[in-house]
Amino acid sequence: MVSVIRDVIIVGAGPIGSYASYLAASQDLNAVMIDSRSIVGFPLKCAGLVNPGVFKLEGIDKIGQDIILNEIKGADVFSPSGSILELRGKKPKAFSIDRALFDRRLFFLALEKGVEPFLGHKVVEIVRSPEGWKVRTIGLSGERIFTGKTIIGCDGTGSVTRRALGIQKPGSILNGISVEGIIKGARDPPRDIVGVFVGEKTAKGLFAWYIPNGNKNRIKLGLSTTTGGDIREKFDNFLNDPRLITFIGSKEDRIAFKPISMTISPIPIGVPNRICAENGVLLGDSAAMAKATSGGGIYPGLLACKDLFDEVSGSGDLSYNTIERFQANWTKGNGRELMRSNLIRSIIDDISDREIDMLIDRLRKKRILSLINEKGDIDRPVELGAAILRENPSLLMLIPRFMPRLIKLIK
Numbered sequence: 324m325v326s327v328i329r330d331v332i333i334v335g336a337g338p339i340g341s342y343a344s345y346l347a348a349s350q351d352l353n354a355v356m357i358d359s360r361s362i363v364g365f366p367l368k369c370a371g372l373v374n375p376g377v378f379k380l381e382g383i384d385k386i387g388q389d390i391i392l393n394e395i396k397g398a399d400v401f402s403p404s405g406s407i408l409e410l411r412g413k414k415p416k417a418f419s420i421d422r423a424l425f426d427r428r429l430f431f432l433a434l435e436k437g438v439e440p441f442l443g444h445k446v447v448e449i450v451r452s453p454e455g456w457k458v459r460t461i462g463l464s465g466e467r468i469f470t471g472k473t474i475i476g477c478d479g480t481g482s483v484t485r486r487a488l489g490i491q492k493p494g495s496i497l498n499g500i501s502v503e504g505i506i507k508g509a510r511d512p513p514r515d516i517v518g519v520f521v522g523e524k525t526a527k528g529l530f531a532w533y534i535p536n537g538n539k540n541r542i543k544l545g546l547s548t549t550t551g552g553d554i555r556e557k558f559d560n561f562l563n564d565p566r567l568i569t570f571i572g573s574k575e576d577r578i579a580f581k582p583i584s585m586t587i588s589p590i591p592i593g594v595p596n597r598i599c600a601e602n603g604v605l606l607g608d609s610a611a612m613a614k615a616t617s618g619g620g621i622y623p624g625l626l627a628c629k630d631l632f633d634e635v636s637g638s639g640d641l642s643y644n645t646i647e648r649f650q651a652n653w654t655k656g657n658g659r660e661l662m663r664s665n666l667i668r669s670i671i672d673d674i675s676d677r678e679i680d681m682l683i684d685r686l687r688k689k690r691i692l693s694l695i696n697e698k699g700d701i702d703r704p705v706e707l708g709a710a711i712l713r714e715n716p717s718l719l720m721l722i723p724r725f726m727p728r729l730i731k732l733i734k
């Protein structure tokens with residue numbers, strides 16, 4: 324049997340794999356997309372909060388507004404001691420989406436462009452050969468080998484493509500839990516703001532969250548942390564957190580929450596210096612493109628897909644030179660914010676609850692709040708942090724040991 328040599332093999336049919344596949348096929352490249360799962364978008368591992376910019380990206384602008392469940396205009400950020408930083412924008416700052424539906428629509432977007440899907444097959448081996456990459460899969464219909472000139476790894480945290488390309492592992496891995504459910508006995512749970520709860524006991528190293536999930540009493544709760552241990556236990560403790568009880572407007576002194584679905588999953592952060600090798604590149608979680616400040620990976624991953632195929636720009640050339648150009652331009656452009664968010668990460672890892680309280684108190688000053696409300700962008704926290712510091716240089720001295728790192732941030 325003569326084996327077809329594809330222009331590109333995409334490993335993973337998560338949102339990033341589907342979007343990369345769609346963009347590849349839009350450039351008339353012959354693409355196959357392989358995923359070990361048989362059902363796209365299941366099991367879910369996300370809280371589904373995304374930047375509105377997602378729905379302006381080419382192709383995604385047509386997948387349907389019904390994916391958007393809530394428009395988010397602000398956030399209540401709770402300090403460890405319970406003081407609140409109230410952030411409010413005039414326009415939506417984020418959308419709470421139906422993530423499973425989002426993944427499926429992106430998958431069909433790719434299919435409509437002519438991408439060949441191959442589900443229910445796990446990639447078990449990737450090797451170079453004179454004809455290109457040989458990708459061996461095992462799955463529902465036995466063993467298969469695909470050959471492709473270029474390989475794009477969109478295969479998430481445990482990426483097999485990353486190993487084959489010899490690319491570094493992510494800087495670190497956060498542990499995340501997200502639970503969708505129905506809340507009872509609340510006065511009027513907020514529909515257009517999210518709740519963010521910081522503090523060592525709740526979620527050391529990141530935060531816990533409340534996100535509205537469509538109609539009245541459907542919500543998403545979750546947390547992400549750098550600490551190990553039983554994350555479900557941490558989640559149960561969060562349900563009894565007085566700050567959450569106040570925020571939700573519970574009539575009782577505890578929250579009556581009926582879970583519908585739960586996901587526990589790692590979040591890779593700390594993008595490596597290089598995300599490509601000869602005729603191969605990583606996108607999305609496989610390249611740890613989630614933001615080190617929030618764990619959100621969808622928008623940065625999609626932007627990276629767009630940046631890669633902007634380099635192809637009608638030439639059909641996805642060779643080493645194009646990929647190298649992408650690496651160089653992405654590092655200076657959309658990748659820069661991600662790489663610099665590692666700087667903030669090192670501060671987050673080091674900050675104490677008392678210091679967070681101090682910081683939140685200072686951020687509540689009217690002048691700073693209006694800057695956050697005006698410029699705040701969930702996907703550009705570094706840019707915002709640098710703008711706040713430039714306009715309020717006294718903040719540099721608030722916690723003296725962070726000063727050298729903060730100075731680097733504003734450069």
Ligand SMILES: Cc1cc2nc3c(=O)[nH]c(=O)nc-3n(C[C@H](O)[C@H](O)[C@H](O)COP(=O)(O)OP(=O)(O)OC[C@H]3O[C@@H](n4cnc5c(N)ncnc54)[C@H](O)[C@@H]3O)c2cc1C
Nearest residue numbers: 335337339359370371372446478479499607608619620621
């Ligand atoms: C608890 C939690 C909450 C989150 N909340 C948010 C949020 O609110 N907003 C946000 O932007 N991000 C959030 N994220 C992060 C977000 O879910 C990821 O960044 C996003 O899913 C990355 O997409 P991806 O396509 O790169 O990877 P994935 O979605 O992980 O997709 C990878 C695909 O590759 C397939 N695959 C893996 N290995 C193989 C193999 N060997 N062979 C074949 N197929 C393979 C998998 O089956 C999977 O379908 C959250 C993550 C967690 C854990």
